[in-house]
Amino acid sequence: MDLDTVRTFVAAADTGQFQEAAAELAVTQQAVSKRIAVLERALGVRLFTRTARGARLTVDGQAFLPHARELLRVAERAVASVRTGRRALRVDVITSRGAASGLMRAFHRAHPAIDLDVVMLHDIGTALDAIRSGTIDASFRAVAMPGRPLPEDIESVRVLDEPLQLLTGPAHALAGARSVTVAQLAGHRIWMPGVVPGTEWTAYYDDLVARFGVTIEATGPNFGSDALLDTIAGSPELATFMGEHTLPRLPPAGAPDVRPAGHGLRRIPVTGPAPVYPHSLVWHRDNPHPALAALRAHLAATTAGHDAPGTWTPDWVIPR
Known part of the structure; x- marks a missing residue:
């Protein structure tokens, strides 16, 4: 159904005059008559009867009028949902407990008037497709993993180097231990069931293993972080890596955990050098959403520098 004909019908019904409807819509009276005729043919009913005083709704016209108004309201809401500056900024944070989620919570606290729509996409390929199609505005990723450079229309900026902790x-x-060196981890079992082929974090840990000779076990199903913490808490042999800014929050390094009774988890800084996980914000270079510019400015002003002395990242990570 042509919305212009519906809009013309509503204008004529409200004014009671085709001439006045034409003036309101900035078209000719003949155009109004033609649009009404097209709509009547599409519906198979008469909507108006002509009188000496103008146009009067028929019974069918009266029945159709509230639905016509609703059609126009729905159309306006549909346009508003994607109109730049009026729809929510859609950002992929990968997981609700990661550092990227914390960055977006801080942005929301600093800019509470900006509407946000936070999503979680597991695979970098899916995220890039969503950025290029306009499904999302930005994503937090480690770029660019070996053999998968960013497309030419995708921009990125390094926003956070997150130290790994044991x-x-x-x-x-x-x-x-108050801290451990990477060399001290040789021979210890680092259990990370969430490390699956094809992801950027798997590429990161593959390089970590190759560079420092640590052992990472990705065996068994991934039942989520709570199950991982339960297993680590009760094991004298297994440990895992967790980003410093990754939830759930743990006590300061070296202090006992006060989460569920008996957990006693320890969070230990890794040094010599300190492996850091590089988080970058990626977006489409032609995205005009004003809130995207606000997010980039916020991250530039609130996140620390990168490639600090005594830290390590894979060679493939984009440096800026």
């Missing part, structure tokens, strides 16, 4: 239970041999 997470152990109270019975682990390293539980009492």
Whole structure:
């Protein structure tokens, strides 16, 4: 159904005059008559009867009028949902407990008037497709993994280097350490069931293993972070890596955990060098959403520098 004919019908019904409807719509009276005729043919009914005083709705016209008004309201809401500056800024944070989610919470606190729509996309390919199609406005990723450079129409900026920490239970041999070097992790079992082929974090940990000789086990199903913490807490052999800014929040490094009774988890800084996970914001270069510019400015002003002395990232990570 042509919305112009519906809009013309509503204008004629409200004014009671085709001439006045024409003036309101900035068209000729003949155009109004033609549009009404087209709509009547599409519906198979008469909507108006002509009188000496103008145009009067028929019974069918009266029945159709509230639905016509609703059609126009729905159309306006549909346009508003995608109109730049009026729809929510859609950002992919990968997971609700990661550092990117924390960055977006801080942005929301600083800019509460900006509408946000936060989504979680697992795969970088899916995220890039969503950015290019306009489904989302931006995503937080580690770029650019080997063999998968960013498309030419995608921009990125490094926003956060997140130090890795070792997470152990109270019975682990390293539980009492205030810090550990990467070399000290050789021979220890680092269990990370969420490391799956094809993801940027798998590319990151593959390089970590190749560079420092640590052992990462990705065996078993991934039942989520809570199940991972439960297993680590009760194991004298297994440890895992967790980003410093990754939830759930744990106590300061070296202090006992006060989460569920008996967990006693330890969070231990890794040094010599300190592996950091590089988070970048990626977006389409032609995206005009004003809130995207606000997000980029916020991240530039509130996040620290990158490639600090004594840290390590893979060679493929974009440096800026």
